[in-house]
Amino acid sequence: MSSSSSSVPKQPLSGWGRYPLVDSYLQRPEKVSSLTKIIQTAENKPVLARGAGRSYGDAAICPSCTIITERLNRMLAFDEESGILACETGVTIKEIVEIFSPRGWFLAVTPGTKFVTVGGAIAFDVHGKNHYRDGSFSRHVCNLKLMLASGEVVQCSSQENSDLFWATVGGMGLTGIIMEVEIALRPIQTAYIKAKSIKAKNLDETLALFEEYEPQYQYSVAWIDCLASGQSLGRSRLSFGSHAAIADLNQEQQAAPLKLKPKPSCKVPFDFPAGLLNRYTMSCFNAFYYHRQRSWQVQSVVDYDSFFYPLDFLRDWNRLYGKRGFIQYQCVFPTEVSREALVRVLQLCAQKGWGTFLAVLKRLGSQEGWLSFPTPGFTLALDMPIKPGLERFLVQLDRLVIEYGGRVYLAKDARLSPEAFRSMYPHFLRWLEVKSQIDPYNRFSSAMSKRLQIESAKERIKV
Amino acid sequence: MKEAVLVVGATSSIARSLASKMGQQGTALHLAARDRFEVERIAKDIAIRYQVPVSWSIFDALDRDSHADLLQKALDHLDRLDGVAVFLGELGNQEKAQREFDCAEQIIHSNYTGVASILTHAANYLEKQRHGFIICLSSVAGDRGRQSNYVYGAAKGALSLFLQGLRNRLAKSNVRVLTVKPGFVDTKMTFGKSGMFLMAKPEQVASAVIRALQKNKLVVYVPWFWFWIMLIIRSIPEFLFKRLSL
Numbered sequence: 001m002s003s004s005s006s007s008v009p010k011q012p013l014s015g016w017g018r019y020p021l022v023d024s025y026l027q028r029p030e031k032v033s034s035l036t037k038i039i040q041t042a043e044n045k046p047v048l049a050r051g052a053g054r055s056y057g058d059a060a061i062c063p064s065c066t067i068i069t070e071r072l073n074r075m076l077a078f079d080e081e082s083g084i085l086a087c088e089t090g091v092t093i094k095e096i097v098e099i100f101s102p103r104g105w106f107l108a109v110t111p112g113t114k115f116v117t118v119g120g121a122i123a124f125d126v127h128g129k130n131h132y133r134d135g136s137f138s139r140h141v142c143n144l145k146l147m148l149a150s151g152e153v154v155q156c157s158s159q160e161n162s163d164l165f166w167a168t169v170g171g172m173g174l175t176g177i178i179m180e181v182e183i184a185l186r187p188i189q190t191a192y193i194k195a196k197s198i199k200a201k202n203l204d205e206t207l208a209l210f211e212e213y214e215p216q217y218q219y220s221v222a223w224i225d226c227l228a229s230g231q232s233l234g235r236s237r238l239s240f241g242s243h244a245a246i247a248d249l250n251q252e253q254q255a256a257p258l259k260l261k262p263k264p265s266c267k268v269p270f271d272f273p274a275g276l277l278n279r280y281t282m283s284c285f286n287a288f289y290y291h292r293q294r295s296w297q298v299q300s301v302v303d304y305d306s307f308f309y310p311l312d313f314l315r316d317w318n319r320l321y322g323k324r325g326f327i328q329y330q331c332v333f334p335t336e337v338s339r340e341a342l343v344r345v346l347q348l349c350a351q352k353g354w355g356t357f358l359a360v361l362k363r364l365g366s367q368e369g370w371l372s373f374p375t376p377g378f379t380l381a382l383d384m385p386i387k388p389g390l391e392r393f394l395v396q397l398d399r400l401v402i403e404y405g406g407r408v409y410l411a412k413d414a415r416l417s418p419e420a421f422r423s424m425y426p427h428f429l430r431w432l433e434v435k436s437q438i439d440p441y442n443r444f445s446s447a448m449s450k451r452l453q454i455e456s457a458k459e460r461i462k463v
Numbered sequence: 464m465k466e467a468v469l470v471v472g473a474t475s476s477i478a479r480s481l482a483s484k485m486g487q488q489g490t491a492l493h494l495a496a497r498d499r500f501e502v503e504r505i506a507k508d509i510a511i512r513y514q515v516p517v518s519w520s521i522f523d524a525l526d527r528d529s530h531a532d533l534l535q536k537a538l539d540h541l542d543r544l545d546g547v548a549v550f551l552g553e554l555g556n557q558e559k560a561q562r563e564f565d566c567a568e569q570i571i572h573s574n575y576t577g578v579a580s581i582l583t584h585a586a587n588y589l590e591k592q593r594h595g596f597i598i599c600l601s602s603v604a605g606d607r608g609r610q611s612n613y614v615y616g617a618a619k620g621a622l623s624l625f626l627q628g629l630r631n632r633l634a635k636s637n638v639r640v641l642t643v644k645p646g647f648v649d650t651k652m653t654f655g656k657s658g659m660f661l662m663a664k665p666e667q668v669a670s671a672v673i674r675a676l677q678k679n680k681l682v683v684y685v686p687w688f689w690f691w692i693m694l695i696i697r698s699i700p701e702f703l704f705k706r707l708s709l
Contacts, residue, residue, distance in 0.1 A: 030651050074505060075511040076508070
């Protein structure tokens with residue numbers, strides 16, 4: 001009802017971790033032509049595509065022009081034979097699994113939340129609980145269409161324009177705007193997962209159980225109590241799973257093996273007080289969670305929602321950490337040194353009390369994109385509320401990660417230094433070569449790319 | 464047999480949401496809009512998601528000579544027509560419209576004259592068939608003239624009256640007419656604008672429209688509380704209202 005001439009003010013924008021907050025101009029095109037127009041008329045101001053804003057830190061923020069792609073979410077073609085879906089960048093994982101699982105198709109790789117967009121999943125080359133077997137999201141991308149700084153749209157894949165492809169998957173939107181994608185879905189017989197949950201007393205047992213059960217199951221993950229110390233250091237609940245066959249289901253489930261009843265979700269109604277999640281409440285919670293499962297092994301058949309997206313039932317869970325926000329620190333250590341490095345990280349957490357609600361441990365396989373996170377080894381993710389002393393602690397962790405030849409996941413990062421980044425990402429220079437060729441003037445830029453100084457031409461830091 | 468509906472102005476986010484919800488219920492659709500590239504994408508999207516027949520054609524509200532053809536094209540694709548949903552209009556630039564009447568005329572054509580034209584064709588067809596419904600997007604802005612958008616408001620107000628008359632005329636032919644009056648909706652019209660409050664998502668508007676249609680409502684405010692907001696705004700005496708800056 002207001003007049004059309006009012007100017008659009010800058011708005012504070014953050015990632016899922018709600019830190020940092022950066023004032024940004026926003027655009028939200030609803031047509032492909034509007035997007036092209038933004039790129040062609042924005043007077044060389046830096047721009048960046050943003051999907052669902054589910055990366056945690058400052059990777060999906062561009063102060064001069066953040067382009068929200070959520071309304072560019074059309075599905076364009078689906079081949080019932082091959083399971084290949086062509087869609088626009090803003091289609092979410094939720095939309096894909098809800099539309100296609102009743103028809104017997106599922107994503108080959110899914111992250112732990114279904115609220116992300118396809119474009120975001122590619123930009124961060126996300127992984128799931130089966131990276132070790134099936135690789136990251138981008139492995140199942142047949143090809144993608146990228147809008148370059150000139151407004152020209154280029155198709156690329158692992159075969160065609162492959163340099164551009166490997167720079168774009170995991171490239172955090174800095175090579176251009178992912179417009180359209182073709183992804184290969186995987187056939188499923190049921191919407192259920194045959195799952196096994198096992199408790200481990202300590203880290204050695206945890207790692208041994210990974211070794212033992214990984215060959216039998218498609219998916220594996222462990223929830224670690226990172227506040228437990230001494231004999232119990234690294235105690236965890238491991239969860240393994242495979243897509244269930246019809247024979248695995250009970251009678252009621254067999255009646256409609258691909259259909260799930262909608263489940264209610266709940267919402268965190270307000271920002272919790274900042275200090276609520278402290279080492280004492282979190283130790284209690286972790287101990288409760290660990291002991292809730294009485295027997296050492298439990299076998300069950302669960303729906304895919306509970307298995308893959310447990311936290312999606314609690315919407316806005318980032319508010320639990322209060323207004324100041326939180327950092328998710330996710331790092332990976334090479335296989336040979338994983339045990340030693342994890343012991344040191346967990347000891348540090350337990351000592352300093354910086355551990356969090358259940359930390360997540362997963363196994364990763366080989367790397368795909370040049371800035372992709374995965375590398376063979378174990379990855380640990382820790383949530384920590386923003387409070388004084390956190391940065392000092394994280395710098396300690398950074399040093400440890402570098403010492404063991406690991407790296408930190410940029411999708412979660414909000415504070416890594418340019419030097420630390422360079423030590424962690426050895427293929428960065430290869431990436432930068434492509435970036436400098438296709439976007440020499442840094443048309444595509446983010447708060448993160450500025451912070452990490454990963455920009456063309458202005459490469460100031462010698463490696 | 465499932466219903467078949469023509470959606471005019473299908474590339475707007477509210478119309479797209481409504482078409483999607485109808486597709487989800489198994490309704491066959493014919494989508495019409497000015498932008499060929501976009502309407503084709505939306506048609507594909509709904510067809511893939513909900514596995515219903517979705518066809519499309521190009522339509523320009525201002526090209527009135529082509530309006531009769533649209534009904535025929537929809538019939539060619541759908542074989543039957545149970546309803547016509549018309550979602551046309553643009554806010555335009557009030558300040559420019561005050562300075563240049565050409566601009567005002569454009570707003571009036573795209574929000575009223577062009578809409579009335581396609582409604583006339585739809586009404587005549589449905590009246591003869593003696594069954595069906597018309598859904599048409601008006602606006603709360605048409606409930607009272609205000610300095611900030613009265614050209615748009617006047618066109619929408621005229622449209623609301625037109626629909627009232629049409630409803631009266633078609634009642635005896637078993638054709639329903641539903642007037643939709645949204646408040647602030649999160650679309651490109653309102654994105655990033657200041658002074659927006661109680662914003663509804665296009666999907667919420669679409670759901671409310673479908674519910675209203677099922678319940679045989681005649682006029683629906685979405686979200687519902689806009690009925691009360693507009694009741695208050697309408698009841699302010701004119702001698703006071705003229706001094707307000709709403």
